Amino acid sequence: MCQVGEDYGEPAPGEPTPAPRPSRERKCVKCKEAQPVVVIRAGDAFCRDCFKAFYVHKFRAMLGKNRLIFPGEKVLLAWSGGPSSSSMVWQVLEQVHKSEAVSRGLSQDSAKRLRFVPGVIFVDEGAAFGKSLEERSKTLAEVKPILQATGLPWHVVALEEVFSLPPSVLRCSAQEPAGSEGAYKAAVNSFLQQQHVLGAGGGPGPTQGKEQPPQPRLDPQSLASPPAAAQPEALSQLFCSVRTLTAKEELLQTLRTHLILHMARAHGYSKVMTGDSCTRLAIKLMTNLALGRGAFLAWDTGFSDERHGDVVVVRPMRDHTLKEVAFYNRLFSVPSVFTPAVDTKAPEKASIHRLMEAFILRLQTQFPSTVSTVYRTSEKLVKAPRDGPAAGDSSPCCLLCMCALDVDAADSATAFGAQTSRLSQMQSPTSLTETRTPPGPCCSPGVGRVQGCGQGACRREDPQACIEEQLCYSCRVNMKDLPSLDPLPPYIRAEAQLRTHRAWVLQEIRDCLIEDSDDEAGQS
Numbered sequence: 001m002c003q004v005g006e007d008y009g010e011p012a013p014g015e016p017t018p019a020p021r022p023s024r025e026r027k028c029v030k031c032k033e034a035q036p037v038v039v040i041r042a043g044d045a046f047c048r049d050c051f052k053a054f055y056v057h058k059f060r061a062m063l064g065k066n067r068l069i070f071p072g073e074k075v076l077l078a079w080s081g082g083p084s085s086s087s088m089v090w091q092v093l094e095q096v097h098k099s100e101a102v103s104r105g106l107s108q109d110s111a112k113r114l115r116f117v118p119g120v121i122f123v124d125e126g127a128a129f130g131k132s133l134e135e136r137s138k139t140l141a142e143v144k145p146i147l148q149a150t151g152l153p154w155h156v157v158a159l160e161e162v163f164s165l166p167p168s169v170l171r172c173s174a175q176e177p178a179g180s181e182g183a184y185k186a187a188v189n190s191f192l193q194q195q196h197v198l199g200a201g202g203g204p205g206p207t208q209g210k211e212q213p214p215q216p217r218l219d220p221q222s223l224a225s226p227p228a229a230a231q232p233e234a235l236s237q238l239f240c241s242v243r244t245l246t247a248k249e250e251l252l253q254t255l256r257t258h259l260i261l262h263m264a265r266a267h268g269y270s271k272v273m274t275g276d277s278c279t280r281l282a283i284k285l286m287t288n289l290a291l292g293r294g295a296f297l298a299w300d301t302g303f304s305d306e307r308h309g310d311v312v313v314v315r316p317m318r319d320h321t322l323k324e325v326a327f328y329n330r331l332f333s334v335p336s337v338f339t340p341a342v343d344t345k346a347p348e349k350a351s352i353h354r355l356m357e358a359f360i361l362r363l364q365t366q367f368p369s370t371v372s373t374v375y376r377t378s379e380k381l382v383k384a385p386r387d388g389p390a391a392g393d394s395s396p397c398c399l400l401c402m403c404a405l406d407v408d409a410a411d412s413a414t415a416f417g418a419q420t421s422r423l424s425q426m427q428s429p430t431s432l433t434e435t436r437t438p439p440g441p442c443c444s445p446g447v448g449r450v451q452g453c454g455q456g457a458c459r460r461e462d463p464q465a466c467i468e469e470q471l472c473y474s475c476r477v478n479m480k481d482l483p484s485l486d487p488l489p490p491y492i493r494a495e496a497q498l499r500t501h502r503a504w505v506l507q508e509i510r511d512c513l514i515e516d517s518d519d520e521a522g523q524s
Helices: 048-066 083-103 134-152 159-164 181-198 228-241 245-266 279-289 292-299 320-333 352-366 370-379 414-435 463-468 473-479 490-512 520-523
Strands: 040-041 042-044 075-077 115-122 152-157 271-273 312-314
Touching: 042 048, 042 228, 048 083, 048 320, 075 083, 075 245, 075 370, 083 115, 083 320, 083 473, 115 134, 115 159, 115 245, 134 152, 159 245, 228 245, 245 271, 245 352, 245 473, 279 292, 279 320, 279 352, 279 370, 352 370, 463 473, 463 490
Parallel strands: 075 115, 075 271, 115 152, 271 312
Antiparallel strands: 040 042
């Protein structure tokens, strides 16, 4: 029964005290005049104009502090339709309009002009989730008007196009040396002088606002890829064959990255922008630690990712939290499109990604500095080059994620070394048998193996073991959830065979070379 003297307004002893709401007496912490409309953190109440200036400054400061995008470079904006990537595209559009105002003489602030040439790409992943053609058509009907309204060159590609990619997408191309601060300033001054002489604004070219035609494959090869009509079904079979949701999410991210990388190279883009927010990167850091990718955290969560060589992935939204992104999109009507993901409606413990996301977000509600603490830890990670032969240009890289392999000895105490020891024990009986048998023809023509591979290239009968030795520890664990390699896109298997053949040829050449002794090397 209710008591008259009881007080029901006080919170329970274990519950946290709710944050104070902005009242009429409070003012904006920035201008001290206007009424606040959003509260980012406790005590940080901003009005509409000050919040926009604060949000835009974060985006511009992240680009200006790193100085990786030089004037005139083509930058591809990876837009998924979500809040963070939509806010990123909107920030670039704001700079495009500012550049046009400068070119027309409406603004004298030339230092805030957009100096790179942007383009937008959207990847349709509906076939991976088994969506029908009608559902995918409805999604594209919502996507294309938004892309057309941006006024930028845009590309819409389907994820099943990975079955027609060339094997060269998995090769790290030569990377130009990073310029110094003086080189960046000289490039900016030269660009401004050139635009002043030409009378142009430095914005997108005459192809803006139009869909760019697809480029042909750069190095077509005789791959046994399915026809275009069967590619959606092949992609659906690939994801249906994966046992766990964790492996599905990792495979989806890998294939998406390969497709965007190929499109960037085909259309001449040297940078790719992604909309990873601060909250998302904090979750990704903890997830990758659980997946065994601790050696690659600086590349997976840093501002720039140079693992691909000629195409660099940058993350300009890494200082914005999901709360700030949601407020900005709501206040300034940033359009977005909801597309179901592979983990939509999945339970909390369905995958490592979902479990870590729920863990971080639950901690964030109780301790508001959780995300910022994890994020600041990721900023301290340094991409230190490895010592020894793994630090060279010819160092082996993972076949899927394209990170440098953790080359450990067979007697190493790490999990990677234990797997290497297991693979070497599996290969030892075969090697002994081959040494006792005389050399003979290995592959008959027309059976789908490497042409002219010789006996060493096809030495291992198990193709899955051939691919596993070219994967990092995390990718090896994920490949265990794939029962067969047949559903994989052909370019992955072709590149694995090519690398195996090259390794065998290199070994044969080394056996034929005469090495200098230590005395002769010292005299020379």
